Amino acid sequence: MNDVFREASERVSAQEAARLYGLTFDRRGWALCPFHPDTVPSMSFRDGRFRCWACNESGDSIDFTARLFGISAMDAVRQLNADFGLLLPLDRVLTPAEQKQAARRRELREIERSYNAWREKSINHLDRCCRAANRALARCRDDLTETEALAIRSAAMLEYWSDILQSGTVVDVITIFRDRKEVEYLCSRILNDMQTKSKTA
Numbered sequence: 573m574n575d576v577f578r579e580a581s582e583r584v585s586a587q588e589a590a591r592l593y594g595l596t597f598d599r600r601g602w603a604l605c606p607f608h609p610d611t612v613p614s615m616s617f618r619d620g621r622f623r624c625w626a627c628n629e630s631g632d633s634i635d636f637t638a639r640l641f642g643i644s645a646m647d648a649v650r651q652l653n654a655d656f657g658l659l660l661p662l663d664r665v666l667t668p669a670e671q672k673q674a675a676r677r678r679e680l681r682e683i684e685r686s687y688n689a690w691r692e693k694s695i696n697h698l699d700r701c702c703r704a705a706n707r708a709l710a711r712c713r714d715d716l717t718e719t720e721a722l723a724i725r726s727a728a729m730l731e732y733w734s735d736i737l738q739s740g741t742v743v744d745v746i747t748i749f750r751d752r753k754e755v756e757y758l759c760s761r762i763l764n765d766m767q768t769k770s771k772t773a
Contacts (some may be wrong), residue, residue, distance in 0.1 A: 579674055580649045581632040582681060584656050586622035589633040590615075592655060593640055605629065606640060619685065629749055687749070694752070697759040698713050698734035702727060704766055719765035726758060 587601070595603040595615075602613035605624040616624040629639060653660045661667075661745040663668035666674065705727035708720035716724070723730075733755055736744045748755060 575666050575674070576662055577634060577645070577647060579660055580652050580658060582678065583633050583658055584633040584635045584652050585617070585620040586636045588629070589636050589652065590617070590622065594713055606693070663728060695734055695737050697763060698730050698737070701730045701759050701762045702734065704762055705730065717765065722761045741757035
């Protein structure tokens with residue numbers, strides 16, 4: 573039975589459940605919390621889970637569904653199973669074939685999590701590099717370091733990469749992921765120099 577709970581929560585994220593059950597999201601991916609009177613989106617979603625930063629409700633898709641409809645966790649699994657067409661065997665043990673499929677889905681989810689972690693880290697690094705380029709450009713001095721000059725020359729590309737990772741097409745994102753060594757090398761050169769300068773300042 574525990575496998576059914578894990579399968580339901582892994583195959584349906586809290587955000588997917590929230591969307592199906594009527595919540596809408598702002599540009600950050602936050603929503604008005606349905607569990608307390610909310611006028612400013614206070615519910616965030618990450619790694620398949622939800623959290624309300626105002627009323628402290630949190631959990632996975634099962635917790636969200638159970639709380640939203642006032643039902644038990646098992647009934648929430650039944651609801652998700654029906655609404656998302658999961659075809660989970662609720663009254664029997666998973667067959668070996670189903671267990672193999674479940675393991676493959678977990679493997680793919682882990683790959684997706686790793687990709688999302690890389691994407692988030694890359695956006696953060698690119699944005700820091702863009703800020704470094706803007707600071708160097710604002711100085712308008714002749715004694716720029718080699719790295720500051722590199723940041724300025726690369727600013728347009730850094731901003732382009734960041735924009736693509738945040739809102740680009742799948743094809744464009746895949747292109748950057750394929751060439752990620754170049755992105756990581758450029759960011760590391762700029763950020764390492766910034767770190768060295770801050771330590772010696």
